[in-house]
Amino acid sequence: MTVPFYVPPEQLVKDRADFAKKGVGRGRPIVVLQLDVGILLIGENSSPSLRKIGEIYDRIAFAGVGRFNEFETLRVAGVRYADLKGFSYARDDVTGKSLANAYSQTLGQIFSHEVKPYEVDIIVAELGVEMDGDKLFRVQFDGTLRDAERTAVLGAGEDAIAESVKDSWRPDLSLSEAIRLATTSIEQVEDRRIDATAWETGFLDRAGERRTFRRVTVEEFEDAPEQ
């Protein structure tokens, strides 16, 4: 009979965290910006059909970096959770906070109990009536749940991009200006030009009614001023 080696819990958690961080750190970055006009989520995605940014509910959007199948599983579970809650109670009862909490519980459980932790980092963005009511929740691979203020960046090079985004962010940026800010920040840090068709966007539109999530149109994208 073989006796398993003793591994101290600190080491176990560290190994798992290092493993997950490595996976997340390879993910193409996503920038999230709160604005007067709404909340913009944008990132490079060469696939037109495998989405990283999606609609969860009337005023809630989702973005994930890391392994596609893992954050897609989370997104689908989130849509089910939200639709079920809205169907059973009322549409207003579906909140970003409860969803972010549910994600945090689930990821925490997977991190400590499953064979392999999820290699993901996700954002739950909730649109308020005014910008002060907006909420950005960030949930990491181990279930760590944090509030983000005004802006958030996930994925490869997130610290450098976050720095550059924060410097030029203003609440009164137009949608096109915000797109320009996010795309140039990513391009500068990655030191390469990214084709305009390679961006995936999601926008929670404060002017929208009921379902406020939409994709940015080609015209709005092209209106983005050159810097």
Place this chain on the structure above:
Amino acid sequence: MNSEGVGIGPLRIGEPIDAGSFMSVLEHRGLVPEWRFDTPPKDAIPEATTVLALTWADGVLMAGDRRATAGNLIAHRRVRKVYPADEYSAVAIAGTAGMAVELIKLFQTELEHYEKIEGSRLSLEGKANFLARMIRGNLALAFQGLVVIPLFCGFDEVDHSGRLFSFDVVGGRYDELSYATTGSGGGEAKSFLKSEWKPSLDRAAALSMAVEALVAAAEEDAATGGPDLKRDIYPNIVTVTREGVDEVSDSELAPIAATVVEGRP
């Protein structure tokens, strides 16, 4: 069903559920709305009556009266029977009111759920077939007298035309090219439309024709309520065109209803 599957929360990963189907989530969690009776309390349950749909130049429109009856009584005067189903389709239901409202809510959620999970809307045909399946699911109740019969219309985003579907109690689905009606006053409304309807009506003519068909039904059927100018109660009308679903406002309907009522023989 295992007890683990029942209920709303928490978030669940890896459930064996058909991707994109909200109905399948409800089935898995044991939350599908159900009604069971040994003897249905027939006269105590409000019933919604006449609804109609017709095609016009830019698409389709659907209209419903506002009355719900329970036995001989008028149960409600401002019931809504016509609803947008999603951005490009609308659904109207006649029959047992409480069940109808729940089924419409379920239908709306299913369409939205599919769109969010799959990233694209169901085809118009797909939506109509799903609605037929929902009606079939309540067949046992239909035999007890609790019938729900919908009309469904939408703008086909592929072939760019308005289409309309009627259904029967066993979930049969029928394409209609011109107009369709259902409910207790449906026969009367249908004979009116049969003599008046023409292809390519403009919006004003289509609206006024829909209102007049409901008035004609209300004149003959006690369970159908005509426009009530004194109480400001007008039919619900929804149009579906290339631009999507649009609910016609009461302020637009008020003068039309007044003219129609005035001009009735």
